[in-house]
Each structure stands twice: as structure tokens, then as C-alpha cells.
Amino acid sequence: MRILQIIDSLDIGGAEKMAINYANSLAKSIEFSGLVATRKEGNLKNQINEKVNYLFLNRKSTIDFKAILRLKKYCKSNKIDYLQAHSSSFFTAFLVKLLYPKLNIIWHDHNGLSEFLSTRKSVALKIASYFFKGIVVVNYQLKNWAERTLNCKNIIYLANFTILNQHEQKETFLKGIDGKRILCVANLRFQKNHFLLLEVAEQLKESHPDWTFHLVGKDFNDDYSAKLKSEINTKNLSDTVFVYGSKSDTQNCINQSEIAILTSQSEGLPVALLEYGLNSKPVVSTEVGEIPLIITNGVNGFVVPKFDASVFCLSLINLIEDEALRIKFGQELYKTIVANNSEQAVITNYINWL
Structure with a gap:
């Protein structure tokens, strides 16, 4: 199995950490595990395991044809089976799918606004969801919303998980009194x-x-x-x-x-x-x-x-x-x-x- 994670940035955040967690974990158990940052890199880049195949796409705009073609070429040359798109990166994955139909798109919804789903903008997502192979959600409110709203019925709830970084460099010293x-x-x-x-x-x-x-x-x-x-x-x-x-x-x-x-x-x-x-x-x-x-x-x-x-x-x-x-x-x-x-x-x- 050959799976590629795709995320817009590697700034520190929940969705970004989960994209790296999946890439790092899968690298231990499948044939190919990769990670693509589409728009910008960030502080989390140093947490990517050396076994993960990494690509920075440097996408300049929402529809950057040069970046889309580069990602399509990368998926084709690495024989990617599943492109797992985290949060808003679904749109980039959708455009690649149009050019490379054999690619299977998994959308991973990390939305932290679970209490405000009625206000969520979803037109582009609804259209793209016709092309999803499956959807992963991180809570049951998101699962219910996806079942009601989107055009993909293969939806699974998977809890988030985290991995302690055994090689973390200590850089921050908090103010205040120890123990308080x-x-x-x-x-x-x-x-x-x-x-x-x-x-x-x-x-x-x-x-x-x-x-x-x-x-x-x-x-x-x-x-x-x-x-x-x-x-x-x-x-x-x-x-x-x-x-x-x-x-x-x-x-x-x-x-x-x-x-x-x-x-x-x-x-x-x-x-x-x-x-x-x-x-x-x-x-x-x-x-x-x-x-x-x-x-x-x-x-x-x-x-x-x-x-x-x-x-x-x-x-x-x-x-x-x-x-x-x-x-x-x-x-x-x-x-x-x-x-x-x-x-x-x-x-x-x-x-x-x-």
C-alpha cells in the first residue's frame, strides 16, 4: 500500500500534527509513506521521520497549475494509491484527481468548529466529495454532518492519536515559579x-x-x-x-x-x-x-x-x-x-x- 499525506502547511497545529503522525506511523508498516506540504513549511518539519518521503509543493495560489502538475507527476512516479488530504488541502487533492483519475482521495476532517457546523462553507467541498473514496472524521459531530451534507457515504470515525517526540530539543523556558x-x-x-x-x-x-x-x-x-x-x-x-x-x-x-x-x-x-x-x-x-x-x-x-x-x-x-x-x-x-x-x-x- 502506498499512501501520501497532504497538508497546506507545517505550522504547529492539530491537523498538521496529525498529518505528520499518520505519515510517520504508516512508514513503519506500509510500502510507501509520503507527506506533501502544499503552501508553506513550518516548525513541524523537523518532526517528519527520515523514512517518510517528503515534498514541498510551494503552491502560490488556490489554483496553481504548475504545482498541481508537479504533484500529479509525483503521485504517478511514486505509484500512490491513496492521497489523504487533511482539512482544506482537499481542493488541491481534488484538482490532482481530475488529472490523474486512478488516484483514491481520502479526506481527513479535523474541523475544530464542531459547535458551529451550520455556518461552515461547503459548496466546493460538496462538489469535491463526489470524487472522495472515503472520509475520516475526528469526532461524531463531524461524522453526522458529513453523512447529511456530503456526497461520499464511506465515512469512518478515527480518534486522534499522538506520539511523544523522544528527540525533542528543549528551547523554551517558561516564566513563573516551578510547581506553580x-x-x-x-x-x-x-x-x-x-x-x-x-x-x-x-x-x-x-x-x-x-x-x-x-x-x-x-x-x-x-x-x-x-x-x-x-x-x-x-x-x-x-x-x-x-x-x-x-x-x-x-x-x-x-x-x-x-x-x-x-x-x-x-x-x-x-x-x-x-x-x-x-x-x-x-x-x-x-x-x-x-x-x-x-x-x-x-x-x-x-x-x-x-x-x-x-x-x-x-x-x-x-x-x-x-x-x-x-x-x-x-x-x-x-x-x-x-x-x-x-x-x-x-x-x-x-x-x-x-
């Missing part, structure tokens, strides 16, 4: 709702002023980012909340933290949560997407209603004041991730489905 750091790994996007985090930080500062919040994730330097940084200053949180931007040593950041959180108003299945679990960190998260299928409240973490800063803060205080509970939640979440989101289980199901 709270980490949030999430790109600065509205669905991640960092403004809830600021409300929580404001409340926690009153009772536990030594504890600090650390935001790791891509900063798009847009209106959301500007407003967030302005709020940090307005709420006098500049010594409590620290923004680092995108970092390639996520595992290192997690290991410098005592508690990990997600404050999202919408999610698919966040890779950050899996990374928290594999590093045995206690977690407080909003109750969105597939997160309640992973975290059982009070057993291996806390899940709270989205937008509820008070309940979120109380959950954090419970962990801050109870070291034994932190250890227990971290250990139990690790067991959950290993049992349900392991690389071997997901890849086996995936290959059997193909």
Missing part, C-alpha cells in the same frame, strides 16, 4: 476562547497569586491577538498570564507545568489534550467536542461548562490545593489515552478500513 505553572496549548483563535482563561486568571490571582498561566500556540497577530493582549494589560495580568507564540518543544513546555487546561468554546478532538495525557498532567477543560469521551469528570480530570469561569476556577483550586489529586488525575488520564488513543489501535483500524 498552568499551561494552555492552543493557537490564538476565537474557538479556543482565551478570554475565558483571562477571567479564570483574574479570579485565581485573588486567592493564589503565585500561580501563573502560560499560553503556547501560534499567534496570528490579528484582532483576536491584539484584543487578548490588551485585556491582559487592562486586567493587570501581565505578571500572571504569559504569551509565548508557537513553540516546537511542546512536550518540554508541558513538563515545566503543573496543570494543563483548555478553555475552548468548540473543539474536535484536540491533540493538545492527548499530549497532556501522555505526559501525565492533570487537566481542567471545557465540556466541548469529544473531550467528555476522554475526561470523566472527577475520575481522570475536570470538565466544566464552557464560558463558566467560576466553576473552572474552583476546579483549578481543587487541583492546586491537593497534590495527591493532581498525581491521580495525571496517572488516570495517561491510562485513558494509552488505552483509547494509541498509535497502534488507530493505525490498525485505518488500514483495515482502507
Whole structure:
């Protein structure tokens, strides 16, 4: 079997990490595993396994004929059976399919806006879906949406999985006091709702002023980012909340933290949560997407209603004041991730489905 992953960029993000995870994992078990970045490279490039055949397409526009022809030639010369298109890269895959009909297109939907699917633009996707061989989704809301909306009925839910990087270079040093750091790994996007985090930080500062919040994730330097940084200053949180931007040593950041959180108003299945679990960190998260299928409240973490800063803060205080509970939640979440989101289980199901 010869499978090529295709993703628009290698910037740090959930879909991008999953494209690399699939390429790296499949390289261990199939004849050919490749990865194509169509538009830009990024910090995740150094996580591609040396056994993966890599191509940077350098696509300049939505319809870049030169890039499309180059990808078609690459697929043909490497005898690709399946082109697995992650997120918005489906359109590039669709154009290649028109030129090279024997190619099988698998679309992998990582949409983190599961709570807002009714607003999703889908005209191009509906047309392209006539040419899909199958669709992989990362949560059941996306599966239901695809079954209702798209023109491909071969749809499978496969949980995200993650792999610890044993060769990660430690580059980031978090501010604050050792043993009193709270980490949030999430790109600065509205669905991640960092403004809830600021409300929580404001409340926690009153009772536990030594504890600090650390935001790791891509900063798009847009209106959301500007407003967030302005709020940090307005709420006098500049010594409590620290923004680092995108970092390639996520595992290192997690290991410098005592508690990990997600404050999202919408999610698919966040890779950050899996990374928290594999590093045995206690977690407080909003109750969105597939997160309640992973975290059982009070057993291996806390899940709270989205937008509820008070309940979120109380959950954090419970962990801050109870070291034994932190250890227990971290250990139990690790067991959950290993049992349900392991690389071997997901890849086996995936290959059997193909």
C-alpha cells in the first residue's frame, strides 16, 4: 500500500500534527509513506521521520497549475494509491484527481468548529466529495454532518492519536515559579476562547497569586491577538498570564507545568489534550467536542461548562490545593489515552478500513 499525506502547511497545529503522525506511523508498516506540504513549511518539519518521503509543493495560489502538475507527476512516479488530504488541502487533492483519475482521495476532517457546523462553507467541498473514496472524521459531530451534507457515504470515525517526540530539543523556558505553572496549548483563535482563561486568571490571582498561566500556540497577530493582549494589560495580568507564540518543544513546555487546561468554546478532538495525557498532567477543560469521551469528570480530570469561569476556577483550586489529586488525575488520564488513543489501535483500524 502506498499512501501520501497532504497538508497546506507545517505550522504547529492539530491537523498538521496529525498529518505528520499518520505519515510517520504508516512508514513503519506500509510500502510507501509520503507527506506533501502544499503552501508553506513550518516548525513541524523537523518532526517528519527520515523514512517518510517528503515534498514541498510551494503552491502560490488556490489554483496553481504548475504545482498541481508537479504533484500529479509525483503521485504517478511514486505509484500512490491513496492521497489523504487533511482539512482544506482537499481542493488541491481534488484538482490532482481530475488529472490523474486512478488516484483514491481520502479526506481527513479535523474541523475544530464542531459547535458551529451550520455556518461552515461547503459548496466546493460538496462538489469535491463526489470524487472522495472515503472520509475520516475526528469526532461524531463531524461524522453526522458529513453523512447529511456530503456526497461520499464511506465515512469512518478515527480518534486522534499522538506520539511523544523522544528527540525533542528543549528551547523554551517558561516564566513563573516551578510547581506553580498552568499551561494552555492552543493557537490564538476565537474557538479556543482565551478570554475565558483571562477571567479564570483574574479570579485565581485573588486567592493564589503565585500561580501563573502560560499560553503556547501560534499567534496570528490579528484582532483576536491584539484584543487578548490588551485585556491582559487592562486586567493587570501581565505578571500572571504569559504569551509565548508557537513553540516546537511542546512536550518540554508541558513538563515545566503543573496543570494543563483548555478553555475552548468548540473543539474536535484536540491533540493538545492527548499530549497532556501522555505526559501525565492533570487537566481542567471545557465540556466541548469529544473531550467528555476522554475526561470523566472527577475520575481522570475536570470538565466544566464552557464560558463558566467560576466553576473552572474552583476546579483549578481543587487541583492546586491537593497534590495527591493532581498525581491521580495525571496517572488516570495517561491510562485513558494509552488505552483509547494509541498509535497502534488507530493505525490498525485505518488500514483495515482502507
